[in-house]
Amino acid sequence: MLTSRSAPGKLPPMTDATSAAAATRLRRSPLHERHTALGAKFAPFGGWEMPLEYAGGGVLREHAAVRTGVGVFDVSHLGKARVTGPGAAGFVNACLSNDLGRIGPGQAQYTLCCDDATGGVVDDIIAYLHADDHVFLVPNAANTAEVVRRLRAAAPEHVVVDDEHAAHAVLAVQGPRSAELLAALGLPTDHDYMSFRTATLADAELTVCRTGYTGELGYELVVPAGHAVAVWDALTAAGAAYELRACGLAARDTLRTEMGYPLHGQDLSPEITPVQARSGWAVGWDKPAFWGRDALRAEKAAGPARTLRGLVAVDRAIPRPGMKLYVGDACVGTVTSGTFSPTRKQGIALALLDTAAGLADGDRVDVDIRGRRAALTLTRPPFVTPSVR
Structure with missing residues (x-):
């Protein structure tokens, strides 16, 4: 699922501290002091000051901990909204893309808030279905206010949409040993x-939700903000026996890119529809109503002009967002997400490629890296196989 971003989707340069002026504008997690004590390097992210990586580890070690053991992420910057009242689930289902009718109480679902006119993705969201009259939503930090605004504007009189962004912390415990750790705590x-x-x-x-953004066995804990420190301390104390490592948002980005998971603001956006992003599986195509239904059904029928594809570097190159892709002299697309894969030891990327180019998995394209061309191979994500599903 689903993270938020400042200049949407782009991880900013690391800083040991945020300037006093910037700090007054950024929100902080209730765990900020715990991150500081661990030597976190902070960066602005979706309007929050969040840990990018920690001293004594760094991105590679944090990434490896999640792939082989267990890591914990503070993702309290993620939004939280609650929709309640008679018919709340039906109302949400008539707005968001996926079909809540496919799941029952006690289940969660990945869904999209699309623009009604264009079908572009305003945000991607996890919806927790508690009951017919109660849905809890986890949007991205930077988009929470807009998602809440749209829902409130459409809500009937008997349905209430509450923005609970600051009321909860969210901790993501991810990795093959995550279940062992949580079970030791009685969860x-x-x-x-x-x-x-x-x-x-x-x-x-x-x-305790069996979800995550890494592809590994994992759980996300939604905790009252006032109890976040106590829960974090309990996790880290018990986690010593499992070599638990605190992980920052930089490792979260490399992990999700290895799985080919989209990032809103880069691989999904108001300008990129779920049809283009190959996220049609998160659309209830047969539902009578949801925002963007007509635009998306028309695009699906006609075929998208561009499609999100995976790329793996052939040469020693790391593709980055915004870089142009070529076949010969013809520009055929743009990288949307790109990084070095710590698992594969190669550059990997997601990119929007022109459908008319007729490219297939296994074909090669060139990426322009500051005037130098490097070869990439089209490869269907995920780029790695997680150790535990």
Whole structure:
């Protein structure tokens, strides 16, 4: 799922501290002091000051911890909104793209908030279905206010949309040993993927959802903000036996890119539709109503002019967002996400490629890196196979 970004989707340069002027404008996680104590390097992200990586580890070690053991991310910058009242689930279902009718109470679903006129993606969201009259939404930080605004503008009188952005912290415990760690703390771990349970830890009632943004076995804990420090301390104390490592947003980005998971603001955006991003699986095509339905059905029928594809570097090159792609002298697309894969030890990328170019998996294109061409091979994500599903 789903992170937020400042200049949408782009991870800014690392800084050991944010300037005083900037700090007054940025929100901070309730765990900020814990991150500082761990030597975190902070960066502005979606209007928040969040840890990018930690001292004594760095991105490569944090990435490896999640692929082979267990890591914990503070993703409290993610938005939180609650929709309640008679018919709340039906209302949400008539707005967002996926079909809530496919799941039942206690399950979660990846869905999209699309623009009604264009079908572009305003945000991607995880929806927690509690009951017919209760849906909890986790949008991206930078887009929460806009998602809430659109829902409130469309809501019938008996449905209430509350912005609870600051009321909750979110901790993502990810990796092959994540279930062992949570079970040691007495938390439920045997529920299915994209389902959630309520539990208690450190005197806090929290939600344990079997979700994540890394491709590994993992859980996301939605915790009352006032209990975030106690829950973090309980996790890190128990985690010592499992070599738990605190992980920042830079590792989160390399992990999700290895899986080919889209990032809003880069691979999804108001200018990039789910049809173009190959996210049609998150659209309830047969639903009678959802925002962007007509525009998306028309684009699907006609075929998109561009399509999101995966790329792996042949040469020693790291593609980056915004770089142009060529076949001969013809520009055929643009990189949307690109990084060095710590697992493959290669450059990898997602890119929007012109459908008319007729490219297929296995074909090669060139990326222009400051005037130098480097070869890439079209490869269907994921770029790595996670150790545990």
